[in-house]
Amino acid sequence: MSQAMLEALLRATGETVLMVLVSGAIGFALGVPLGVLLFVTRPGQIEAQPAAHAALSIIVNVVRSVPFIILLVAIIPFTRLIVGTSIGTAAAIVPLAVGATPFVARIVEGSLMEVPAGLIEAARAMGAHSLQIVWKVLLPEALPGVLNGATITLVTLVGYSAVAGAVGGGGLGDLGIRYGYQRFDTAVMIAVVVLLLGLVQLLQWLGARAVKAFDHRG
């Protein structure tokens, strides 16, 4: 493999990591509040708003049911509005973040549902306001589940980022398609797959360690 190809692989790896981490961070910044909102507005919950819950739930489901490759293309005008272009790594981050947000929201909602109802009731009995229940009870108690969900989200984003490569998003997926697939360069294809595998393994390992460090449920 040429020096130039090695440099391209290195640069593509950097782009993939950047896409995954930035879109993951945005996805969490938006998805966690959305997930909390989905949970607390559930019927019977601390801020029960069944109509608002149903509306949010439908929006989340709509975004989640659009195949990522279609979402990628469908929101091009929105992407242009935000980053000024629809091609390249920065442009790929927008659809990745849009796709990650409802995914994270559902994971957070699911983790919050695992928090024993008795804990929420105990906090209410102590005189905790709703926001205090979210900050001091719900989120800390759901943290192991949320971290586990974060790992799943980031690994999924590695896969999505390769899809984003198909429309000129940059990163390992882009490199794999252009050189490995279209130019039949098997060595590049193998290198891309190995690098993606290494990235997934690393994320999974870090995620498992984080969950273990914060899980005291005995």
Added chain:
Amino acid sequence: MIQLEQISKVFHDGARAVEALRGVDLQVARGQISGVIGGSGAGKSTLIRCVNLLERPTAGRVTVAGRELTALNKRDLADARRQIGFVSQHPALLASRTIADNVALPLELSGAPARERVGELLSLVGIADKRDARPAQLSGGQRQRATIARALANRPSVLLCDEATSALDPGTTRSILELLREPNRKLSLTILLITHEMDVVKSVCEEVAIMSDGRVVESGSPLAVFSRPQTEQARAFIRATRHLEVPEDYRARLSQTPSAHARALLRVELSGEAESGGIISQLTRALGSDIELVSSRTDHADGAHYGVMLLALDGEAHATGRAVALLREQGIAVEVLGYVASHA
């Protein structure tokens, strides 16, 4: 301190409406330990959860420490709850926090300094050495101590205990009850507790209310209520807790025919009658033969006996008749269950 007026609660289960509480009135005076007892499904748990409005009553008024909770908005209610400690059957401690941080939680919520107070509380409940442990590392009794410490953190004027000892063994139950009595004595903390165990009420409560089918059917001092229940529902509950099985060995030989070769089996119910303490000796003297105590569940309080006993005695018709007459003369309820043939 606690005043419940005409509390009703209707739960809707689909189209079906279930009346859990039907117009309950209950008062607990300041510094008093009061108990509510009843069988499962009597509505007692719903009742205590209506005191701090974890369950909002369908109708009625709840007043605690002079504030009418049913009239407060959400924010004021949360503030009022900080003065009402709550201990549930299953200790609800946060797994994400150490024991000390769990106990500090109510202090954090109200912005009070925690450090010193938490140390004090953990010593009070006897788990000072567990401050850095996680809830999962503690036994059930220790966890319940931690929730009691947490419930007392804001120096509440009222403590509500919903079956706080029901999941614990008798020894741990005793020590937890002892623990509740201390702040009651020292700080005249008002305590309302819910239980299905008569022993809990007898050991700590000054007042008791018996609940049945969503109503308070009887209330008063535990001795008066348990020994001389006035209503049929209260009697039914007390009888259920004092149920005595006839031992299998006896049941197999039980017939309804008096005989000189059989022993009469009597179920005797003591309700605090004056002479009940010496009843077995009296019967022995009157009949001139031995009285066998088959089994019993009795208690002694304030010089009176109450409970049930199974006695076996001379099975000849006239002897049995005399025993029954003697007991009835003293107002003691007695029932001849039958005659147990002696082993061949």
